[in-house]
Amino acid sequence: MIANTKEVKGKDFDVKRSAEEKRELIYKDDICVGCGICENICPVEAIELGSIGAIVRTEADESKICVDEDKCVLCGMCSVGCPVDALDLKIDDVSIKTMDSYPSYISSAEIDNETCIHCKACEIACPREAITIARELPDRSKLVTGEIEVDKDTCVYCGACEEMCPADAIRVDQDIDSRDIEIDEDKCVYCLVCKKVCPVDAIRAACRTCSYGEYDIDPADAEIKGESFIDDELCVRCGWCEEICPVDAATVKKAFKGELNIDQDKCTTCGACIDVCPCDVLSFHQASKPGEIGEKVEKDETFCIYCGACENVCPVEAIDVKRTDIDYTPTKSKSWKNKLESLKT
């Protein structure tokens, strides 16, 4: 008889059925945000959402969701419904997210490498640490120009220049038997500190940039090269990168439109929603002056993906997440369309 098998690896698991075709549902707990959409969309009630608040806040050794392999029919609705790709159904090793017959959310996050100045603001702002900016800075020696020379007959090898040099360009050997001084011109920035500090005026140096301007510096040499990477698996398309980017190189398209409402009267400031939010949307009020009282929990809806994790975790039902619009690729299946539409609230 056809039956499913379940393989658990730590907090992750696979549910499999092999017959005419191989169907495999893969769950990755570190990607799961605990929103519970999978539990809602499952047509056979095979998914149970764990106690997300407790799991997230205590870093418990427990999966955020549980799939009953005896109930699961491996239809893939949870995988299509999951807004962050924590669940993936593969049929004969091909993800249904790449198949045209299955609907999929229309959402994306991209960084245009041509426009990007590799400032790393997005990398720092990303709440999921999904962005890596690999940058290559120009040679410092090509951004300054000058001359420097030491008169070794005059030099007393006191080492003052070495200690003072901000660019770490000078090496002085003070040993009586092997006295020597070396200046690395690739590191030197011609700040002339060594020249000024030398007690015996042994260093002759001049900065050409200061006296003549930047005529012999090629602007191309000053260019910062680099590349940006977004880890599609970790990215939740929250829009922090787009908002923070100073040159508009990042573009984010969200799948859901909606509303996030917090009932400040009901809120008990337990902070569970803040801990669970994958997008750093929610925060406690930071007083800017003494005695200032703000709202209990503040929101910045710009970054909300309307996943509903905060609403699920709130113990006093103070949060209401409404999904008014869901953008997905068309499907000919009425049941799938109905299920996706049912996610609107």
Add this chain to the structure above:
Amino acid sequence: MPKHIVSGLKYLTAVELRKQGHTQREIADVLDMDRSTVSHYLNGRNLSWNSIEIAETITNLCPKDFLLLTYALVKDEEKTRSIVKTCSKRKYEVHINDTCIGCGLCVDLCMMNAIVLKNLKAHIDSNWCCGCLICEERCPTSSIEILEV
């Protein structure tokens, strides 16, 4: 003896296929037998009437029992399909509701390979449906309706 019952089932299939106009060579290929055995079968030789009677009883069981028993005896999916399709006397009309989620469980369960998924919906080839109702029973959304016509 199971072996004799299998021979009875093969006999019934061979006779039916001959009626449908297939050559002895084709029948031999379908049932994976040599031609001379087919020839003997068609002439009613090398076979006890008792085996044929039991085989006939099996073909008249409810479709699910016919299918499962045949598979248990023959132990070959391809041959089971040929025997059941040829000896099945009933015809079925199949309807799939729009509640079908395209989970493919029926595709995996169907021993007759009569079901395919198209656009996340099951499609059952009524020519191959043997009416065993295994798919209908296990369908998680009760989307399959099979009626005898």
